[in-house]
Amino acid sequence: MLHGCVVKVGLDLDMFVGSAMVDMYAKNGGLEEAIKVFDCTPNQNAVVYGAMIAGFARLGNDPCPEIRIEAVRLFSDLLRMGVKLSRFTFKSVLEVCNLTNAVHCGRLIHAHVIFNGFQDDEFIANALINLYSQARSVSDSLRCFQMTPRQDVVTWTSMITAFVHDENFEKALGLFLEFLSVGKEPDQFTLSSVMNACAALSLPATCKQIHCYTVKSGLAQFTVCGNSxxxxxxxxxxxxxxxxxxxxxxxxxxxxxxxxxxxxxxHGHEGEALVLLEKMKDCGVVINDNALLAVLIACSQQGLAEEGFRHYESMLSDYGCSPNTKHKACVVDLLGRVGKISEAEDFIMGSGSENDPILWHALLRACRIHGDKERGIKTGEKLMELEPFAVTSYVVLYNLYMGAGKISLAMKTRGLMRERGMSKEAGISWFMPD
Structure with a gap:
């Protein structure tokens, strides 16, 4: 309605009004409308471009990456125009790079950030920390964090989360303690990341301490903390x-x-898991792929082959979820647990993911449990073909050959390991004697 009024009074071609309308539509999820207004705005300047780029960044995960990457093209146009860019525009385009996993592009933009003297901006730093975290380059994330003079709670949380994603859980906890020592107060997202680190380390005492801190700080009321x-x-x-x-x-x-x-x-409460799924349906909650994965795991644990298959086959038709590799691996595990190893192999071959090692690892576990040596060897050879540089594939196949009495093939496998410079990692133990 407001847009209609703007057109009637003849302000639809005004550059400043156009910028505000682009921003208005983008903030309310109207990507197509924002693009149309942008295209119709004459004499576009850096403000209009910045509003449009921010529009692509604000729309969550809805648009496909091909559409969203248009923001990077707009940014390139701005560079060619030679206009001075704002901190806001840099922050927005880096967020787009994060959402589209355009890490290389983000690195190039980082160079422009430094060239324009914006490397000390905490909002840009947050985007860069997240960018390098996605690229599994936590050292670059840490460098961006350390170079930021004004580190707010979001900056600290971004760095803690980067350590968690990189599985440096001890460093994540250490950084959290440093965060508290400098007098900062965490928010619900900080504590959620710290809980994820504690969960990965399986430290009961630390988990309870974090729980107590969450309650005392009043952040236990937030759903994100409860979920973690x-x-x-x-x-x-x-x-x-x-x-x-x-x-x-x-x-x-x-x-x-x-x-x-x-x-x-x-944890062996499969019946309660399935009951909770039905309660979830009764409450009208939209069931997603994570919930269905949990249900498939429950069916697998309990050996409910028919029910598990029913849930798997209904994923797309009833819930609109396309099965991913984890769902398919659960089905293989489900069939393997009830001894239907041949059916599990047929399922892999017809799953469309026959070259994914996760499924073959699930089949291999079933072969070892049920003593199917021949199919196990066949599966091990397939894994070595799919993962030619994974040490575990060679070790597993060597053990399978030895178990089947095929000594020459076992020695050949060990020889391949030596040729390719691979060695089995030595086992370690955390057992401490009294």
Whole structure:
């Protein structure tokens, strides 16, 4: 309606009004409308371009990457125009790079950030930390963090999360302690990342300390903290604590339900997991692929082959979810647990993911459990073909050959390991004698 009024009074061609309308549509999810207004705005300047680039960054994960990368083209146009860019525009285009996983492009933009003297901006730093975290270059993330003079809670949280994504969980906890020591106060996202680190390390005492801190700080009320807390207690095997956390969350979301179903599934409470799925349906919650993965794990744990297949086959038709590799691996595991190894192999060959090693690893586990040596060897050879530089593939195949009495093939496999400079990592133990 407002746009209509603008057209009637003849201000639709005004550059400043056009910029505001681009921003208005972009903030409200109207990407197509924002693009049309942008295209119709004459004498476009850096402000109009900046509003359009920000529009692509604000739209979450809705548009496909091919559409969103248009923001980078607009940024390139600005560079060719030779106009001075704002911090806001740099922040927006870096966020687009993060959303589209355009890491190389983000590195090039980082160079322009330095050239324009914006490397000390905390908002740009947050985007750069996230960018390098996605690229598994946590050292670059840390360098950006250390070069930021004004480190706010978002900057610290971004760096803690980067360590978690890189599986440097001890460093994530160490940085959190440093964060507290300088007098900073965390938010719900900081504590969520710290809980994820504690969960991965399986430290019961530390998990409980973080839980207490969350309650004392008043952040336990946030759903994001509750969801991470469910997963944290699941990892240390405390299903009852996961259940209590779930029941205390006042605003359950899809991740809350999925996390609780998975907690039940992996700790032998398969019946409760399936009951919770039905309750989830009764509450009108839209079921996503994570919830269905948890259900498939529950069916696999309990050996419910028919029910598991029913849920798998209904993913696309009933819930609009396309099965990914993890769902397919669950089906292979499900069939393997009930001894249907031949059917599991046929499923892999017809799954469209027959070159994904995760599925073959699931089949190999079934072969070893049920003593199917010939199919196990065949699977091991397939894995070595798919993962020619994975040490575990060679070690597994060597053991399979030895178990089947095929000594010459076992020695040949070990010879290949030596030729390719591979060696089995020495085992370690954390057992401490009294």
């Amino acid at each position: 807390q469910i997963s944290m207690y699941r990892n240390i095997g405390d299903v009852e604590a996961s259940k209590k956390t779930f029941e205390l969350i006042t605003c359950l979301d899809i991740f809350s339900w999925s996390a609780m179903i998975l907690s039940y599934a992996v």
